[in-house]
Amino acid sequence: MTNAMSEIEDADTIFIIGSNTATSHPLVATRIFRAIEKGARVLVADPRKNQIAAFADLYVRHRPGTDVALLNGMMKVILDKGLEDKAFIAENTEEFDAFKKLIDGVSLDEVSQITGVLLEDIHTLAEIYAKADKASIVYCMGITQHTNGVNNVKSLANLSMLTGNIGKYATGVNPLRGQNNVQGACDMGGLPNVYTGYQPVTLGAANKKFAEAWGVNELPTKIGLTIPEMLHGIEKDEVRALWIMGENPVVSDPDANHVVKALEKVELLIVQDIFLTPTARLAHVVLPGVSFAEKDGTFSNTERRVTRVRKAVEPVGEARQDWWIIQEISNRFGFKMDYASPEAIFKEIASLTPSYGGITYERLEGPGLQWPCPSLEHPGTPFLHKDGKFTRGKGLFHAIDYKPSAELVDDEYPFCMTTGRIYAHYHTGTMTRNSKALDFEAPEGFLEINPADAKALDVLDGHRVKIASRRGEIETRIMITERVEKGVVFMPFHFEEANVNKLTNPAYDPIAKIPELKVCAVKLEKVS
């Protein structure tokens, strides 16, 4: 996030796109409700009419995968009406002309046709957002989990720069991170191309610095494989061993049947987890780690805030600290590690990572610190890009054309399916479904379907249907609701027995390699 979470409540306009905030980020939603109480205007664009839409000044239902078209339409209106922030553009941005040329060529009638959003609504969205004094954009996986994910994100950046809505208090672009420590896993170099703090493995200086600190002669400079590439590598006999820590790709990843095939094939599968997940059941060796309540350490939340995790109880049975497991394996592998505690590891992180350089466990007593925090005196950074100053110098406009999703509906697979979360569960359900209260709230999966489609299929609420895509089929009961429009169905992905990821499309964005979990084509059949 470019802003702190608390700043959202002081925005005067909030544009929420592709985020089921009330369900997936309840405490961000709280800030939005407070902003509404203070008089903020709320705009929501989402293919599914989620809870937060009920509180919006304007809700528009654009078709899944048409975000770029909608945003380009809004920017066309802004430029046509001269609502752009000319001073901000001149002082703080580059490549505006190429961008403007593309937007000039956009036809609003076409945008309306592609997105299914009324012309007048596109105008209203654009005007309210552009005329705001402090406008904040909030987005989530509804924007990123597409083959056009990076283009969607860049289009939102275009929109914020065009109107100068960035780099001020309560004003910016705020992606909500899906999982609690996604931010931290990225910050810590859990990515194939960077060390901690996004220092590239291909950069000679960074490579040398880490090699020296870690006491090795050299470190690999070739960018590694992403998760889909590793799974593909197993099929091609290029990847032979896999160590999975705390993830459940059999349920979370697209095209589950394909994932299972790869994991069954790999010669050595090591799974480190707290439950015997569907992924762990395929392993050659399972290492019982510990839950957050049994360990010390830190998490970094979606607003870059680093806070402490503290051990409340002893681990169950013979489960061991995850850092201890890695250290033991490393020592037996022949690479010496002798950390006495998570704090010792954190000190090494801070010494090698400028943005974490000023953070210590001692300073984390209290509300935590937001990085960048480069020195012990530094108070942390609540919002990024202050006064229009971007990390890379000037903000870059990108001319982005609308491209349809990888898989579109056709006669054989006439429904567009999209996936997401429900309020009582989290991700693959490994933890929440083992919680009595949460299991009671929502014990099984379901498919949301529009009343008109249900009628055509001759099914009633609670009936079971078979759902099939080009990759697999599953069965579940249906829930009839206006939340989805005709031709669109929605399913949560928490339930392994009705694993929606057997259907989803693994086609991914060429740059970010994010799979298109939000759009695939399916057909439905009544189960008698």
Add this chain to the structure above:
Amino acid sequence: MDYRNTLTTCTYCGCGCNFFLESLDGRLTGTIPCKTSPVNEGKLCIKGWNVHQFVQSEKRLTKPLLRKNGELVEVSWDEALNFVASGLKAAKSASGADSIGFFASAKVTNEENYLMQKFARAAVGTNNIDHCARL
């Protein structure tokens, strides 16, 4: 009776709410939201309120498991760790460091993610490390 409250951070979503885990004689009994946290200011969602419930579930893994004759059976830590270390060594010498892949995790701590990427890069010698940020 040993009653404790331990301030910590939620393991579920990216909001990162702070709360106290309540424990009585080593068993978790409840969750109390932290009023002074700037993130949640004394509030929690339904997942947070019930977060203590899965931790001591009887379904938790309590011992290392190793596949023998097709079945996962309980083994000692020594056996499991040696199996992993020698398996990784064998894979590296047979087909090179890049034949090994690592999934780090959005569920574990910064320290643990750091250590895994250090092991992958410095010990094994590959950048094949990723996590499900994209999911």
